[in-house]
Amino acid sequence: AQKVTQAQxxxxxxEKEDVTLDCVYETRDTTYYLFWYKQPPSGxxxxxxxxxxxxxxxxxxxxxxxxxxxxxxSFNFTITASQVVDSAVYFCASLxxxxxxxxxxxxxxxxxx
Amino acid sequence: xxxxxxxxxxxxxxxxxxxxxxxxxxxxxVSLFWYQQALGQGPEFLTYFQNEAQLxxxxxxxxxxxxxxxxxxVSTLKIQRTQQEDSAVYLCAxxxxxxxxxSDYGYTFGSGTRLTVV
Numbered sequence: 001a002q003k004v005t006q007a008q009x010x011x012x013x014x015e016k017e018d019v020t021l022d023c024v025y026e027t028r029d030t031t032y033y034l035f036w037y038k039q040p041p042s043g044x045x046x047x048x049x050x051x052x053x054x055x056x057x058x059x060x061x062x063x064x065x066x067x068x069x070x071x072x073x074s075f076n077f078t079i080t081a082s083q084v085v086d087s088a089v090y091f092c093a094s095l096x097x098x099x100x101x102x103x104x105x106x107x108x109x110x111x112x113x
Numbered sequence: 114x115x116x117x118x119x120x121x122x123x124x125x126x127x128x129x130x131x132x133x134x135x136x137x138x139x140x141x142x143v144s145l146f147w148y149q150q151a152l153g154q155g156p157e158f159l160t161y162f163q164n165e166a167q168l169x170x171x172x173x174x175x176x177x178x179x180x181x182x183x184x185x186x187v188s189t190l191k192i193q194r195t196q197q198e199d200s201a202v203y204l205c206a207x208x209x210x211x212x213x214x215x216s217d218y219g220y221t222f223g224s225g226t227r228l229t230v231v
Binding site: 004037042043044045047091093098099100101102103104105106 | 146148153154155156157158161169172202204206212219220221222223224225227
């Protein structure tokens with residue numbers, strides 16, 4: 001069975017600080033996908049990134065970067081030089097092939113001006 | 114449409130009332146999912162449709178919950194005799210391919226319907 005843990009319930013940072021959101025996952029399958037979604041106050045889930053289990057290469061997209069380490073079952077998300085618009089709830093999720101999303105409980109990020 | 118549309122955006126129901134929540138997926142999308150998101154928690158799977166077939170309803174919490182997608186496009190989630198514990202945001206997502214039929218898991222989520230049972 002899949003399980004996703006996001007130990008940080010809430011994080012507050014001051015604008016321009018870097019912040020890392022932690023995600024630890026459990027899965028029995030060798031083929032799986034990991035995701036990060038952003039949920040702003042408007043409620044929709046905004047897709048940020050998808051990684052498959054065979055690709056541990058880290059990724060950078062603008063101010064966002066992701067560190068995928070199978071050895072520690074972690075898929076952490078870093079925002080560099082945070083901005084107020086980054087304030088939202090961030091969800092890490094896993095998806096075993098042919099199954100359904102399993103979301104973590106989310107981390108509420110507040111970026112203060 | 115360009116995205117997944119859900120209506121109503123907000124719904125307040127008296128306990129015991131029946132409600133119907135609508136999801137309009139992206140045109141042509143084969144897969145449609147319903148998720149329930151309780152306050153302060155992550156979304157949890159309710160049910161899955163591939164076209165008009167409901168292939169997985171393992172997440173429906175009780176027989177008061179019923180979902181349909183009769184023509185393989187619009188879907189309705191119905192909750193009968195609502196209870197306070199049904200208060201949550203109900204999210205719909207759609208995907209171009211069937212679950213487990215490919216490696217491109219591109220899902221688009223709607224903005225959800227916030228149901229409050231009083």
